[in-house]
Every structure is written in C-alpha cells, then in structure tokens.
Amino acid sequence: MNAMPPLQKQRKLSLKERYAHLTRDLGWETTYQPMDKVFPYVAYEGIKIHDWDAWEDPFRLTMDAYWKYQAEKERKLYAVIESFAQNNGHLNITDARYVNALKLFLTGVSPLEYSAHRGYAHVGRHFVGAGPRIACQMQAIDELRHAQTQIHTMSHYNKFFDGLHDARHMHDRVWYLSVPKSFFEDACTAGPFEFLTAISFSFEYVLTNLLFVPFMSGAAYNGDMATVTFGFSAQSDEARHMTLGLEIIKFMLEQDEGNVPIVQRWIDKWFWRGYRLLSLVSMMMDYMLPKRIMSWAESWEMYFEQAGDALFEDLSRYGIRKPKYHEVAAKEKHRLSHEVWSIFYNYTQAAAFHTWLPSEEEMTWLSAKYPDTFDKYYRPRFKAWSEMAAEGKRFYNQTLPQLCTTCQIPMGFTEPDDPTTICFRSAEYKGERYHFCSDGCKDIFCHEPEKYVQSWLPVHQIYMGNCGGAEVKDVLAWYHLNFGVDNFDYEGSPDQKLWDEWQAQKAANPV
Amino acid sequence: MTIDIKTATIQPRRQTYANVARRLGADRPASRYEESMFDLQATGAFHYRPTWAPEYDLFDASRTAIALEDWHVLRDPRQFYYGTYTIARARMMEATEKAFAYAEKRGRVSGVAEDWMTVLRHYLLPLRHYEWGANMNNCNITDIGFGSTITEATMFATMDRLGIAQVISRIGLLTDGGSGTSLTAAKQDWIEHPDWQGLRHAIEDLLVAPDWFEVFVAQNLVLDGFVYPLAYRAFDEAGQGHGGGAISPLTEFMLDWFDETSRWVDAVIGTAARENEANAGHLSRWTNDWAKRAREAVTPIARAVLGPAADATLDGIAADLAVRGRKLGLAV
Ligand SMILES: [Fe+2]
Numbered sequence: 059m060n061a062m063p064p065l066q067k068q069r070k071l072s073l074k075e076r077y078a079h080l081t082r083d084l085g086w087e088t089t090y091q092p093m094d095k096v097f098p099y100v101a102y103e104g105i106k107i108h109d110w111d112a113w114e115d116p117f118r119l120t121m122d123a124y125w126k127y128q129a130e131k132e133r134k135l136y137a138v139i140e141s142f143a144q145n146n147g148h149l150n151i152t153d154a155r156y157v158n159a160l161k162l163f164l165t166g167v168s169p170l171e172y173s174a175h176r177g178y179a180h181v182g183r184h185f186v187g188a189g190p191r192i193a194c195q196m197q198a199i200d201e202l203r204h205a206q207t208q209i210h211t212m213s214h215y216n217k218f219f220d221g222l223h224d225a226r227h228m229h230d231r232v233w234y235l236s237v238p239k240s241f242f243e244d245a246c247t248a249g250p251f252e253f254l255t256a257i258s259f260s261f262e263y264v265l266t267n268l269l270f271v272p273f274m275s276g277a278a279y280n281g282d283m284a285t286v287t288f289g290f291s292a293q294s295d296e297a298r299h300m301t302l303g304l305e306i307i308k309f310m311l312e313q314d315e316g317n318v319p320i321v322q323r324w325i326d327k328w329f330w331r332g333y334r335l336l337s338l339v340s341m342m343m344d345y346m347l348p349k350r351i352m353s354w355a356e357s358w359e360m361y362f363e364q365a366g367d368a369l370f371e372d373l374s375r376y377g378i379r380k381p382k383y384h385e386v387a388a389k390e391k392h393r394l395s396h397e398v399w400s401i402f403y404n405y406t407q408a409a410a411f412h413t414w415l416p417s418e419e420e421m422t423w424l425s426a427k428y429p430d431t432f433d434k435y436y437r438p439r440f441k442a443w444s445e446m447a448a449e450g451k452r453f454y455n456q457t458l459p460q461l462c463t464t465c466q467i468p469m470g471f472t473e474p475d476d477p478t479t480i481c482f483r484s485a486e487y488k489g490e491r492y493h494f495c496s497d498g499c500k501d502i503f504c505h506e507p508e509k510y511v512q513s514w515l516p517v518h519q520i521y522m523g524n525c526g527g528a529e530v531k532d533v534l535a536w537y538h539l540n541f542g543v544d545n546f547d548y549e550g551s552p553d554q555k556l557w558d559e560w561q562a563q564k565a566a567n568p569v
Numbered sequence: 570m571t572i573d574i575k576t577a578t579i580q581p582r583r584q585t586y587a588n589v590a591r592r593l594g595a596d597r598p599a600s601r602y603e604e605s606m607f608d609l610q611a612t613g614a615f616h617y618r619p620t621w622a623p624e625y626d627l628f629d630a631s632r633t634a635i636a637l638e639d640w641h642v643l644r645d646p647r648q649f650y651y652g653t654y655t656i657a658r659a660r661m662m663e664a665t666e667k668a669f670a671y672a673e674k675r676g677r678v679s680g681v682a683e684d685w686m687t688v689l690r691h692y693l694l695p696l697r698h699y700e701w702g703a704n705m706n707n708c709n710i711t712d713i714g715f716g717s718t719i720t721e722a723t724m725f726a727t728m729d730r731l732g733i734a735q736v737i738s739r740i741g742l743l744t745d746g747g748s749g750t751s752l753t754a755a756k757q758d759w760i761e762h763p764d765w766q767g768l769r770h771a772i773e774d775l776l777v778a779p780d781w782f783e784v785f786v787a788q789n790l791v792l793d794g795f796v797y798p799l800a801y802r803a804f805d806e807a808g809q810g811h812g813g814g815a816i817s818p819l820t821e822f823m824l825d826w827f828d829e830t831s832r833w834v835d836a837v838i839g840t841a842a843r844e845n846e847a848n849a850g851h852l853s854r855w856t857n858d859w860a861k862r863a864r865e866a867v868t869p870i871a872r873a874v875l876g877p878a879a880d881a882t883l884d885g886i887a888a889d890l891a892v893r894g895r896k897l898g899l900a901v
C-alpha cells in the first residue's frame with residue numbers, strides 16, 4: 059500500500075486539475091492487452107495524435123451536475139408536453155398544413171438523433187484520450203434524449219394527424235428519407251475522426267442553425283408550443299455539442315501538420331453532404347410553413363455566409379480554407395427551395411406528407427424574397443400546374459426519378475450558372491456508370507467509390523424488386539404509407555377535412 | 570388562448586405509433602417507455618459497411634452468439650427512458666450530496682481510524698478505475714449491441730459507471746484534503762499493486778472481448794456480482810469497528826444502484842436464457858468461466874482487507890451469485 063504524505067502540506071487542486079482527476083485520470087495505459095488492440099480504430103484514417111493530454115475539455119460537467127441539470131430540464135419539458143396534450147394544443151397552430159413540417163422532422167430528423175446517439179457511443183468508446191471520450195459519451199446520451207423527447211412531443215400530433223405513425227420504419231425505406239439516412243450512415247461508418255468532423259463540426263457547429271432554427275422558429279411562429287419547448291430544452295445540450303465540434307477540429311489541426319489536408323477534405327465533403335441534406339429544410343422554410351420566418355436564401359446568408367466567414371477566417375491560421383463549392387451553394391440559394399418543392403409536388407403520390415401549390419399571397423412573398431428568380435422561373439411553372447389541376451389534370455410524374463448516387467436526391471438541381479438546365483454529372487467505376495446531381499457529389503464519390511457503390515438507392519431497389527412489388531401501391535404499402543391518406547395534396551386530405559371541422563366548431567363556439 | 574371545442578369532436582384518431590401498436594398487439598395507449606424505446610435502431614437497408622468493421626452491417630445481430638427472435642424482449646423492468654433515468658439518478662444523488670456536504674463541512678472524514686483510512690484508500694479508491702473499465706464495457710455494448718432496448722439501457726449504465734467513478738474519486742479528495750494525492754496513489758495501486766492485478770487483467774481482457782453479450786454477463790452480472798457485495802457490504806462492515814461508518818453514507822449510492830441495476834441485469838439475462846437452450850448454454854458457460862476468474866481476481870484484495878475471514882466471505886458471495894444465476898435459468 060502506498061504511504062500517504064501528510065495532509066496539511068498538500069496544495070488544493072485548481073478546478074481544472076480537479077476535473078481532470080474526475081475524468082481523464084480515470085483512464086490508464088493497458089498492459090495485459092496492448093493499447094492498439096483496446097483502441098483499434100484511431101490510426102487507420104491517417105490522423106496523427108501525438109499527445110492526447112493536450113486535449114482541452116470543451117466543458118466541465120461531472121455526472122452529479124449532469125443528472126441534476128438534465129433532470130430539471132426534463133421535469134419542465136414533460137410538464138409542457140403533458141399540458142399540451144391535455145389542452146389539445148394542436149388546435150392552436152396556424153394551420154394544419156404546418157403539421158407537414160413536423161412529419162418531415164419526425165421521419166427525417168428524429169431518427170438522425172438516434173443515429174447520433176449510437177455514433178457518439180462508438181467514438182465515446184474508441185478514442186484513446188479519456189477526456190474526449192467523456193465529452194462524446196455525454197453527447198451520446200444527450201442525442202438519445204433528443205430522439206426520445208421528440209417522439210414524446212410528437213406523440214400527441216400522431217394521435218390527430220396522418221403521416222407521423224411509423225417514423226423509423228419509413229426512415230429506413232421511403233425514397234426521400236434515404237437522403238438523411240445515408241448522410242448519417244455515411245458518418246457512422248467512417249472512422250472516429252471523420253465522424254466527429256462530419257457531425258460535431260460540419261453538422262453541429264457549421265450547419266446546425268440552418269436545421270434547428272428553422273424548425274424551432276417555425277414552430278414558434280406557427281403556434282406549436284410543444285415543439286418550441288423541446289427545441290429550447292435541447293439548446294443547452296447543443297451549446298456543449300458545438301464547443302466539442304470546434305475543439306475536436308482544433309485538436310486535430312494542432313496535433314500534426316499532416317492532419318490538415320485530411321481534415322480539409324472532410325470539411326469539403328461534409329459541407330457538401332450537409333448542404334444537400336439541408337435542401338429539404340429549404341423547401342420546408344419557403345413552402346411548408348403557413349407563417350414564414352425568413353427565406354432560405356436569407357437564412358443561408360446569415361448562418362452560413364456571414365457566420366461561416368468568421369469561422370473560416372479563424373481557422374485559416376491552421377491552413378484551413380472555406381469548404382469547396384461554397385460558391386455553388388451561394389449561386390443555388392435563389393432556386394434551391396423551389397426546385398425541391400417542385401420535385402415533391404411531382405411525386406406527391408409517394409410522399410408521406412401533403413403538398414400544395416403556393417397561394418397567391420404566398421407567391422407574392424416568394425417574389426419579394428426571390429426577386430431575380432421566382433417570377434422568372436417558378437411562378438409560371440406553378441401557374442401552369444394550377445391550371446392543369448383546375449382542369450382536373452393535376453400533374454403527377456409517373457416515371458421513377460434518377461437519383462444522385464451520393465446524396466440520393468432525384469436529379470432536379472440545375473447547373474450552377476444556368477437555372478434552366480438540369481445538372482447531370484457521371485463517373486465510371488469498375489465498368490459501371492454512376493450519376494450525380496453536382497460536382498460536389500461526384501467528387502465525394504470519386505474519392506471513395508468503394509463506399510458509395512454500396513448505396514441503397516431506393517429507385518434501384520424498387521427496380522430490383524426489393525420494395526414490396528412493382529406497383530406504386532405495393533411500394534407504398536411496404537413503406538407503411540397509407541394510400542390516399544398520408545400522401546397526395548393537402549387539399550382533400552383527411553387532415554384537411556378534420557382541421558376544417560375543428561375550425562368550424564371554433565367559429566360556432568367563440569370564446 | 571383557450572379553445573372551446575366540444576371534446577367529442579376531437580377524439581384521437583389513433584392511440585399510439587403504429588410500430589408500438591404492432592408490438593402491443595393493438596392500438597391502445599402506450600407508456601412513455603414503450604413509445605420512446607421500441608424500434609429506434611435501423612435494422613435494414615443499410616447503405617455502407619462500417620470502415621471499422623467491414624465484415625458486419627452497421628448494426629448487426631450476429632455480433633454475439635446469443636440469438637433472439639425479437640431483440641426487443643430485453644426490456645428494462647425499471648422502464649427507464651432518458652427523462653425517468655435522469656430524474657431517478659438526480660434523486661439518488663441528492664442524498665449522496667447531503668452526505669458529502671456533511672463530511673466536507675468538516676474538511677475531511679472525521680472519526681475514521683488512521684490505519685483503517687489506509688486500508689480504505691487501498692480498497693476503495695482503485696475501484697474508480699474498475700468503474701471506468703465498466704463504463705467502457707457498457708459503452709462498447711451501446712456501440713455494437715443490437716436493438717434500441719438493450720443499448721439504451723447500457724447507455725444509462727455507461728454514464729452510471731462514470732458517475733460512480735466520480736463519487737469514489739470525490740471520497741478520495743475528501744480524505745486527502747483535496748490535493749488529489751490519494752487518487753494518484755490509487756492509480757498506482759491499480760497499475761502495479763499485486764492486490765489489483767487480477768481484476769485489472771480481467772477488465773482489460775473484457776475490453777477486447779468480441780462478443781458483447783459475454784461482456785454484458787462478465788461485467789454486469791459476474792464481476793459486479795463479486796465487487797459490489799465485497800467492497801460496499803463486506804469491507805464496509807469490516808470498517809465499522811474502526812470508525813468506517815463515517816464513510817458508509819458516501820457509498821450508499823453504490824449499494825442502492827447495485828440493487829436497482831441488478832433487477833435490469835437479471836431481466837436481460839433471464840429473458841435471453843429462457844428463449845432457447847443454446848442461449849442458456851452460452852450464458853451459463855460465460856457465467857461459470859467468469860465467476861471462477863472473478864473470484865480469483867478479488868481474492869488478494871479480500872484477504873488484504875478481511876484477513877482470514879476473506880475466504881468465507883467470498884464463499885458466501887459466490888453462493889449468492891450462483892443462486893441468482895439459477896433463478897435466471899442458468900446451469901451454474
Ligand atoms: Fe441532437
């Protein structure tokens with residue numbers, strides 16, 4: 059037994075040292091099993107870490123405090139969820155069309171929270187430094203929280219609206235949900251350093267405001283207090299996650315110069331991958347919110363162009379530059395949402411949420427927000443479709459779309475310098491030709507073709523007979539999508555019928 | 570704003586999510602545990618093989634020898650989801666905080682005999698590294714385990730073990746005047762002292778064990794089944810005559826936690842064992858092999874603390890564990 063020095067002479071620990079004793083000092087160098095067997099995944103990506111001790115804890119939170127704060131937040135959140143249900147809070151929203159944004163969120167985003175939970179558990183086990191491991195473990199359990207609180211919040215909506223009933227099942231099968239699914243599985247199947255660059259840095263730090271702010275402000279603007287509350291409640295978790303994102307990037311860049319080009323390539327890749335995923339959010343912002351917050355273009359300017367400028371300016375001292383193709387995103391910002399909403403309008407029969415054409419008033423808003431593009435390219439298109447619908451010939455695209463092998467979005471984006479021509483790119487690998495929506499997606503494929511040839515492309519899978527059958531109805535049944543209920547236009551949907559009944563009741567019984 | 574609509578017109582169209590209704594056999598109101606735990610993990614249509622384990626799918630049931638028709642049978646009798654979990658732990662921690670506040674007000678733990686304090690530091694403080702090993706083992710199961718039911722509970726266990734390692738560390742800081750010297754010494758014991766090498770060796774072997782269900786059994790049933798009754802009951806009792814009672818309120822958390830968590834561990838192993846004979850065979854073999862190893866691993870520290878009484882104490886602990894295992898349907 060080690061003799062203890064007398065107590066009185068000992069210096070008290072600083073807070074930082076004390077935290078180190080309670081966290082990173084728990085780890086030890088294994089000797090019965092070699093370290094590289096205990097931590098087998100930290101070398102193969104080529105990132106060199108010379109000194110794990112140089113890791114600066116991005117926050118100091120011990121478990122006693124974690125349990126206490128988080129329990130307090132949960133108590134408050136569940137009180138709101140409870141009263142929302144009891145008071146039928148869904149009747150307070152601006153319009154039932156709003157719920158379609160929630161359908162997109164629950165089927166597209168909440169499963170990502172769960173994937174993040176498992177991904178951080180992987181990194182939380184496998185990093186060599188115990189300090190970063192603990193930060194990752196805390197994020198792992200936080201992300202489980204987000205998945206679960208979202209499911210609990212939406213539970214009430216699921217009781218009254220269609221399309222929210224089988225989110226996980228749909229996430230794994232429905233064609234457009236392979237966009238978020240493949241995004242996250244791409245990150246989770248990468249090595250630990252790339253995973254953190256992808257999710258902690260590119261997603262949480264650089265792009266999170268473009269994902270969560272629109273949904274949460276959208277909820278606030280549209281009277282959805284339940285969603286606002288979980289959003290707010292998650293915000294203090296997000297603050298921790300963002301500091302972890304920045305810390306891991308700086309840590310990699312400071313440890314070895316050779317890490318810089320690897321990290322730069324990941325930033326390029328995950329910027330583009332994240333940006334393509336956000337195109338779904340762009341249509342949500344510009345088309346799905348009855349009461350709009352700001353346009354996609356404004357949001358991109360504020361949260362990426364301005365905030366990103368400052369960030370990449372700061373990182374330039376490490377030799378990091380802005381992500382490749384950021385200028386393409388800037389060119390696309392005035393058309394992105396319109397192109398994506400058009401895709402969904404065309405394939406409304408296969409979507410688990412409702413679509414509609416913007417009203418005259420909404421088109422006025424879109425013209426004002428997109429003065430250079432909306433009236434020129436999109437208003438005429440919507441006008442034509444609305445005339446067809448009026449004649450009883452609502453336009454449906456009956457041919458299955460070609461998907462981008464990387465981002466898995468149907469080919470509907472236009473050339474960076476020509477908004478009237480669809481952008482097609484392709485590459486050959488081992489005698490097969492693969493198709494892409496953009497140079498960004500093509501670059502990603504060409505750097506790791508052996509990964510992306512594995513993509514589970516929903517349209518290919520339908521052709522191969524792996525999706526319940528050859529008829530649209532068979533495929534939708536396999537998706538667990540209720541035909542004639544969950545899909546097609548909002549106009550004429552059961553959601554609309556019920557909502558109108560509630561509104562009529564409300565008018566008949568003024569408070 | 571309140572809205573006056575006759576409740577008759579706003580009847581719910583469904584009671585719960587469809588995946589939950591399928592599992593409950595009917596669309597009926599479901600608990601929060603059921604709604605937020607079933608089916609969260611993807612089970613198919615995986616896009617890419619993990620670059621870190623290309624022989625497997627991202628989530629792959631074949632990463633253990635245990636086979637289950639439906640992985641969601643591994644339910645948690647505590648019905649923990651994130652909210653109930655954190656609230657339960659915050660509550661347990663309140664009592665522990667009071668005990669720490671009481672002790673901290675005095676600057677150190679008063680009334681513990683100096684020679685027992687040396688013993689206590691030697692047996693208790695290195696356990697923070699044991700807990701850290703348990704944290705890694707449960708985190709590994711959360712990573713490669715199959716199905717959201719078991720992996721969400723192992724996530725909670727992961728954080729529990731970090732929390733317990735921190736409670737132990739704080740006891741150390743309490744006894745060394747906040748200098749950390751006791752913790753540095755304890756780490757050296759963990760790395761070098763012969764009393765601890767068996768346990769450290771076992772933990773390190775588990776860190777590289779490929780079958781996650783074996784890790785679950787070895788860590789959460791067997792090793793904990795020896796370490797907890799030994800350290801927090803037998804050692805604690807041995808200290809009572811030396812003023813060790815002043816420490817007991819600080820380790821109460823571990824006893825409560827062990828009782829509560831054992832219910833979950835038993836439910837998981839018992840359910841898997843009942844499903845088929847092959848499962849019962851694997852689980853029995855793992856339990857027997859690791860029980861033998863665990864006993865050998867803790868014998869030196871038990872003898873160092875309990876002297877000649879150690880072997881009888883370990884006999885008792887081993888017998889209790891065997892009874893527990895047989896109740897779960899294991900041949901032990
Ligand atoms: Fe999250």
Ligand SMILES: [Fe+2]
Nearest residue numbers: 462465495499
């Ligand atoms: Fe693409």
